[in-house]
Amino acid sequence: MSAAPLSEIGGGAGWLPEASSFAPRVDRVFDGLLAASAGMALFLTVLTLVILVRYRRGSAGSRKAVRIATWKIETAWIVATTAVFLFFFVQGTSVYLEMRRIPAGIEAINVVGRQWMWDVRYPGGRREFNRLHVRLNTPVRLLLSSEDVIHSFFVPAFRLKQDLVPGKVVEAWFDPTRAGTYMLYCAQYCGTAHAEMTGTVVVLAPDQFAAWEGGRDGGAESGSPGLAGAARGSAIFQKYGCAQCHGDAAGSRAPRLAGVYRGPVRLADGRFVLADDQFLHDAILRAPKCAVAGYAMTMPTYDGVIPEGDVLDLISYIKALPPAPASQVP
Amino acid sequence: MPPLNPPAPPSRGYLSDGTTVASWLCTRDHKRIALLYLFTITFFFLIGASAAALMRWELTRPNGDLMTSDTYNRLFTLHGVVMVWFFLIPSIPAVLGNFVLPLAIGARDVAFPRLNLASWYIFVCGGLIALYAIVVGGVDTGWTFYTPYSSTYSNSNVMVMATGIFVAGFSSIATGLNFIVTVHKLRAPGLTWFRLPLFVWAIYATSIILVLATPVLAITLALMALERGFGVGIFDPKLGGDPLLFQHLFWFYSHPAVYIMILPGMGVVSELVSCFSRKKIFGYKVMAFSILSIAGLGFLVWGHHMFVSSQSVYAGVVFSLLSFLVSVPSAIKVFNWIATLHRGSITFGTPLLYALGFLALFTIGGLTGIFLATLAVDVHLHDTYFVIAHFHYIMVGGGVMAYMGGIHYWWPKISGRMFPEGWARFSAVTIFVGFNLTFFPQFLLGYLGMPRRYHIYPAEFQTLNVISSAGAAVLAVGYLVPLCYLTWSFFHGKDAGPNPWNATGLEWQTPSPPPSHNFEQTPVVTRPPYDYPPL
Ligand SMILES: [Cu+2]
Numbered sequence: 001m002s003a004a005p006l007s008e009i010g011g012g013a014g015w016l017p018e019a020s021s022f023a024p025r026v027d028r029v030f031d032g033l034l035a036a037s038a039g040m041a042l043f044l045t046v047l048t049l050v051i052l053v054r055y056r057r058g059s060a061g062s063r064k065a066v067r068i069a070t071w072k073i074e075t076a077w078i079v080a081t082t083a084v085f086l087f088f089f090v091q092g093t094s095v096y097l098e099m100r101r102i103p104a105g106i107e108a109i110n111v112v113g114r115q116w117m118w119d120v121r122y123p124g125g126r127r128e129f130n131r132l133h134v135r136l137n138t139p140v141r142l143l144l145s146s147e148d149v150i151h152s153f154f155v156p157a158f159r160l161k162q163d164l165v166p167g168k169v170v171e172a173w174f175d176p177t178r179a180g181t182y183m184l185y186c187a188q189y190c191g192t193a194h195a196e197m198t199g200t201v202v203v204l205a206p207d208q209f210a211a212w213e214g215g216r217d218g219g220a221e222s223g224s225p226g227l228a229g230a231a232r233g234s235a236i237f238q239k240y241g242c243a244q245c246h247g248d249a250a251g252s253r254a255p256r257l258a259g260v261y262r263g264p265v266r267l268a269d270g271r272f273v274l275a276d277d278q279f280l281h282d283a284i285l286r287a288p289k290c291a292v293a294g295y296a297m298t299m300p301t302y303d304g305v306i307p308e309g310d311v312l313d314l315i316s317y318i319k320a321l322p323p324a325p326a327s328q329v330p
Numbered sequence: 331m332p333p334l335n336p337p338a339p340p341s342r343g344y345l346s347d348g349t350t351v352a353s354w355l356c357t358r359d360h361k362r363i364a365l366l367y368l369f370t371i372t373f374f375f376l377i378g379a380s381a382a383a384l385m386r387w388e389l390t391r392p393n394g395d396l397m398t399s400d401t402y403n404r405l406f407t408l409h410g411v412v413m414v415w416f417f418l419i420p421s422i423p424a425v426l427g428n429f430v431l432p433l434a435i436g437a438r439d440v441a442f443p444r445l446n447l448a449s450w451y452i453f454v455c456g457g458l459i460a461l462y463a464i465v466v467g468g469v470d471t472g473w474t475f476y477t478p479y480s481s482t483y484s485n486s487n488v489m490v491m492a493t494g495i496f497v498a499g500f501s502s503i504a505t506g507l508n509f510i511v512t513v514h515k516l517r518a519p520g521l522t523w524f525r526l527p528l529f530v531w532a533i534y535a536t537s538i539i540l541v542l543a544t545p546v547l548a549i550t551l552a553l554m555a556l557e558r559g560f561g562v563g564i565f566d567p568k569l570g571g572d573p574l575l576f577q578h579l580f581w582f583y584s585h586p587a588v589y590i591m592i593l594p595g596m597g598v599v600s601e602l603v604s605c606f607s608r609k610k611i612f613g614y615k616v617m618a619f620s621i622l623s624i625a626g627l628g629f630l631v632w633g634h635h636m637f638v639s640s641q642s643v644y645a646g647v648v649f650s651l652l653s654f655l656v657s658v659p660s661a662i663k664v665f666n667w668i669a670t671l672h673r674g675s676i677t678f679g680t681p682l683l684y685a686l687g688f689l690a691l692f693t694i695g696g697l698t699g700i701f702l703a704t705l706a707v708d709v710h711l712h713d714t715y716f717v718i719a720h721f722h723y724i725m726v727g728g729g730v731m732a733y734m735g736g737i738h739y740w741w742p743k744i745s746g747r748m749f750p751e752g753w754a755r756f757s758a759v760t761i762f763v764g765f766n767l768t769f770f771p772q773f774l775l776g777y778l779g780m781p782r783r784y785h786i787y788p789a790e791f792q793t794l795n796v797i798s799s800a801g802a803a804v805l806a807v808g809y810l811v812p813l814c815y816l817t818w819s820f821f822h823g824k825d826a827g828p829n830p831w832n833a834t835g836l837e838w839q840t841p842s843p844p845p846s847h848n849f850e851q852t853p854v855v856t857r858p859p860y861d862y863p864p865l
């Protein structure tokens with residue numbers, strides 16, 4: 001084994017640190033499974049070995065048939081096994097449901113997967129590649145998307161894994177509970193350099209995080225600090241000519257965007273949908289499929305035109321728009 | 331004074347009915363077709379194993395500097411595709427099923443002998459197409475062919491390889507159909523359903539899966555090819571498709587495919603455990619019904635491969651519950667095998683050693699499967715080496731151990747000759763040790779976070795990887811030794827006689843090797859299966 005222990009990238013707690021709020025909870029379920037399985041495996045091994053020795057050909061052990069009815073034995077096995085399995089099912093499911101209950105009201109960090117790198121865009125405007133900085137003990141919400149094929153955001157120390165599916169905006173979250181630098185892997189095979197699509201997640205104490213946020217020192221690889229995600233979105237908004245229809249001066253050719261986020265939208269086909277991240281994402285890329293009631297569909301498809309990261313910036317821009325007067329909400 | 335008539339050399343039954351190449355390639359005898367399959371899949375096994383050996387060699391070093399990434403990616407794809415579709419799926423059904431099934435039900439052949447030969451030719455065609463795909467540069471998608479990587483992004487011979495698998499699938503369907511009809515129509519008089527050996531039950535259930543699931547694989551690959559070749563948007567979101575649809579379809583086939591690989595093994599092990607403990611199988615009906623319920627429930631759990639794919643949380647919960655439930659009958663089978671040994675009269679012939687190896691490895695594979703069915707835990711373990719270790723324990727530790735046990739058990743029937751017991755025990759133990767050395771460390775690697783399909787990895791993982799590679803070398807010895815002594819014994823082994831294990835079962839009531847028409851007289855069955863004399 002090389003001289004550098006995992007703790008160097010793992011935060012110093014043996015082989016695999018528990019660095020998120022749900023890491024210990026996942027581990028307790030894992031430990032329970034491990035204890036039960038090891039116990040079972042050991043029991044069956046000893047039992048089988050005893051039987052093999054005792055009932056080898058020519059040995060003296062009694063060969064009389066067991067007097068308990070077979071169906072009783074079978075029923076006991078089936079019931080006991082099912083009960084133990086259900087116990088672990090309930091445990092694993094309850095922890096999982098908690099892991100998937102994403103806390104509301106946190107600004108999301110956009111993470112775009114691309115062959116073969118991680119493109120991280122912070123709400124504050126920073127952009128980094130293959131590195132994610134987060135503040136200790138502060139829940140982090142991620143909006144994951146992919147530019148090309150399926151990737152998977154995997155941080156073993158957080159017991160967190162979530163696929164990035166092209167065409168979808170997938171949410172994930174974690175609450176880092178231990179400062180340190182942790183490995184980030186792409187866990188879904190994505191082509192030639194899949195094994196090199198790795199990065200790190202840096203968990204900083206609040207003061208260090210503030211220092212990192214304040215300057216370039218903390219984030220040596222950061223791209224264009226200072227330009228906020230929303231501001232970048234605004235530039236993209238102009239670039240693709242969105243303002244011509246959606247802008248304030250455009251009359252009523254297209255739905256107003258201010259305040260639309262997380263509100264209800266009535267579609268041309270009569271359905272009501274929630275304007276969440278996924279809806280905005282689809283409406284930008286494939287407008288004809290998301291036609292809003294009351295407007296003629298004139299918006300082209302931007303699929304393959306606007307890169308995935310820019311779409312997420314546009315969504316950040318839409319979220320940041322000041323709320324519109326009530327009468328203008330579509 | 332020497333006898334006037336020197337004793338005629340013992341007849342080699344079906345083996346001596348024609349010795350020309352044409353007599354083999356045009357045969358309709360299920361026993362000869364079984365041997366054709368045996369040669370073919372052994373050839374593919376050696377190819378798949380060579381790829382694994384190269385991968386384990388590369389993985390002894392963390393830097394991935396022994397070969398390029400593209401080479402490594404092609405190797406694991408080759409290994410997966412060849413081992414799954416050209417070795418494991420046909421292994422027990424097409425070799426032992428073909429050879430033993432008609433004998434075990436007292437039939438002269440399968441229901442459709444010509445279709446049976448056609449199945450082999452289709453299989454060989456599919457295999458040759460797959461080999462062509464490998465020779466002209468290989469495929470780098472992994473055996474899972476996930477879209478949109480396979481349908482849009484991969485620059486490798488995806489279409490050719492998919493064609494090979496597509497074609498081979500028809501061989502599976504035809505074989506499955508053949509066996510289903512054979513079991514329904516050709517059972518000997520008196521051989522009622524609940525007098526069938528569990529091996530027959532297992533092959534029967536497997537055949538149903540083959541017929542129902544394989545078409546879905548064919549459809550999935552065809553849709554993927556449509557998108558790749560003609561830009562029809564099905565899976566790629568840029569064309570208006572849904573990448574997860576592919577995973578649903580693929581696993582709808584591929585989870586049941588796991589049972590295609592393991593159910594026949596369960597059947598074989600039931601025969602071995604019963605024969606070598608001289609006792610009827612404990613809980614025969616429960617065993618038969620658990621085979622059927624595994625085959626049925628196996629169609630309802632595919633979503634457990636997609637817990638982190640962004641499928642709905644509630645779908646995940648349902649698939650998790652069903653995955654726990656499908657494990658119950660498997661656990662019950664393990665208990666019943668151990669109960670069969672209890673108060674038996676056990677001898678430790680090579681087939682039993684393999685059966686015991688199966689019991690141990692399948693149990694570990696099953697228990698670690700429970701970890702993966704547990705939602706919160708699977709989020710961490712999914713797509714890591716833990717999963718690799720788990721399914722190798724099931725498919726190799728379970729499936730291949732049972733296949734080896736079955737080959738040894740029925741070898742005297744197939745060849746009419748005995749294999750050298752000492753060498754055979756040596757290799758059984760070597761395989762068991764080598765297997766655990768190879769795959770147990772991978773559970774640890776996976777828990778620590780090493781993702782699958784990574785040949786460049788943090789240096790901390792090197793020790794465990796080196797142990798695993800050393801184990802692979804031991805495993806290779808374990809697999810090569812039987813290849814040598816079985817070949818030798820086919821020509822020079824001592825005569826086996828009709829029933830060297832004193833086993834029940836109709837296949838043992840005819841000479842070894844059996845005549846081409848199997849039985850001089852159609853046997854009549856009057857007794858339950860595994861009717862060993864009281865101890
Ligand atoms: Cu990736």
Ligand SMILES: [Cu+2]
Binds near residue numbers: 585
């Ligand atoms: Cu499965």
